[in-house]
Amino acid sequence: QQQVKQSPQSLIVQKGGISIINCAYENTAFDYFPWYQQFPGKGPALLIAIRPDVSEKKEGRFTISFNKSAKQFSLHIMDSQPGDSATYFCAASGRNTPLVFGKGTRLSVIA
């Protein structure tokens, strides 16, 4: 039973374009939805996170959109750069549920 479903598995975007990664969850008790970024050979690092009391959160070129009724959330990377090439993981957790990760999306930004 996969609690957090992430798509696509891989994504190729032109430099300057918009990268969009989607996630869906099942457990309505989840109340924290982070995105982690991982570069090759490194551990994941928190990129941005949202709680369900807001529908959108923006930090620089990165935006999380959250749809509570649809149980979906997405990461938008505006003006994508080659340095954004990495693997992105969505995740979710609740009060009594440790963080559960999606399977990841490998993003390649090409010039």
Added chain:
Amino acid sequence: NAGVTQTPKFRVLKTGQSMTLLCAQDMNHEYMYWYRQDPGMGLRLIHYSVGEGTTAKGEVPDGYNVSRLKKQNFLLGLESAAPSQTSVYFCASRTSGVETQYFGPGTRLLVL
């Protein structure tokens, strides 16, 4: 301030051998986690600890044991390694009341 460190960085084991992976954090974090990362599978939680002397099972605990004798250290043990345990293992920690997890650099384990 080294953050989260993991020892060793890489190890090759033969089937049936045992080993212990060490995670250390210098941020005085209460919570510590062990994950495994396999291609196309994301990060899966093995075991975690909410404080010194406590441990709990995660999603994929079979074949692993853990101990948290000191607040700063979280040990992951493989009693009898199997090829299915070939993976990259990540440790993470966080402080109580803050959800952000800080990950170590990983340990790559190959079981032949």
